Amino acid sequence: MSLTIGLTGGIASGKSTVSKMLTDMGIPVIDADIEARLAVEKGEAAYNDIVRYFGDEILNQDGNINREKLGSIVFRDEEKRKALNSFVHPAVRKRMLSKAEKAKQNGEIAIVLDIPLLIEGNLQYMADKILLVYVNEETQLQRLMERNQYSEEEALARIKSQMPIGEKVQHADKVIDNNGTIAETKQQLEEILAQWGI
Ligand SMILES: CC(C)(COP(=O)(O)OP(=O)(O)OC[C@H]1O[C@@H](n2cnc3c(N)ncnc32)[C@H](O)[C@@H]1O)[C@@H](O)C(=O)NCCC(=O)NCCS
Numbered sequence: 114m115s116l117t118i119g120l121t122g123g124i125a126s127g128k129s130t131v132s133k134m135l136t137d138m139g140i141p142v143i144d145a146d147i148e149a150r151l152a153v154e155k156g157e158a159a160y161n162d163i164v165r166y167f168g169d170e171i172l173n174q175d176g177n178i179n180r181e182k183l184g185s186i187v188f189r190d191e192e193k194r195k196a197l198n199s200f201v202h203p204a205v206r207k208r209m210l211s212k213a214e215k216a217k218q219n220g221e222i223a224i225v226l227d228i229p230l231l232i233e234g235n236l237q238y239m240a241d242k243i244l245l246v247y248v249n250e251e252t253q254l255q256r257l258m259e260r261n262q263y264s265e266e267e268a269l270a271r272i273k274s275q276m277p278i279g280e281k282v283q284h285a286d287k288v289i290d291n292n293g294t295i296a297e298t299k300q301q302l303e304e305i306l307a308q309w310g311i
Pocket residue numbers: 123124125145146149153179180181183184187194197198201202205228229230271274275
């Protein structure tokens with residue numbers, strides 16, 4: 114039996130940091146952000162839907178989607194964000210479930226699905242356990258602005274497009290507090306995995 118762990122949190126809360134630790138431990142991680150990038154490559158169904166809805170203005174000269182441009186539109190407009198989600202999310206779910214199935218068939222004892230919008234999308238059914246990476250709002254804003262070189266306004270628009278992380282905590286089986294050092298985060302992760310028999 115393989116345990117499927119749904120890894121979630123808020124934007125810039127530290128999911129990728131934790132998923133890197135899991136990968137280093139030899140546990141396969143399937144990342145929704147990566148699958149979402151693949152799902153909108155030229156020629157994919159979601160790509161065509163996006164161009165039809167948002168127009169050619171959101172394309173680079175080479176015909177690929179300009180993510181910065183699309184991001185600046187959808188994180189300021191809920192209706193447009195919902196439309197984008199409706200084009201991309203079904204393909205992402207399908208890709209993730211197919212990869213998870215393959216990993217299970219390979220006999221992995223645990224697999225991780227890193228899904229930022231796991232709670233918002235009611236995707237709890239995809240995982241046996243939900244692991245949430247928590248940071249307080251101040252740390253989240255600081256780290257997001259620093260990592261992406263966003264203004265405070267840009268960073269807040271992205272944070273506000275998601276369920277507040279404090280609310281997500283109620284939906285988690287275990288919570289990692291990532292306000293401290295990387296070493297402290299790793300220690301918490303190891304303890305949780307041990308409790309889950311991994
Ligand atoms: C809007 C897009 C083009 C911006 O691209 P960009 O390269 O700047 O960001 P990236 O994809 O790396 O996402 C960074 C983080 O933003 C947050 N985020 C992304 N999309 C969304 C969304 N639709 N709603 C809320 N938060 C989101 C997540 O926390 C994610 O980890 C891109 O995020 C996108 O296509 N989003 C729709 C698909 C989606 O929901 N992806 C998230 C996981 S399925």
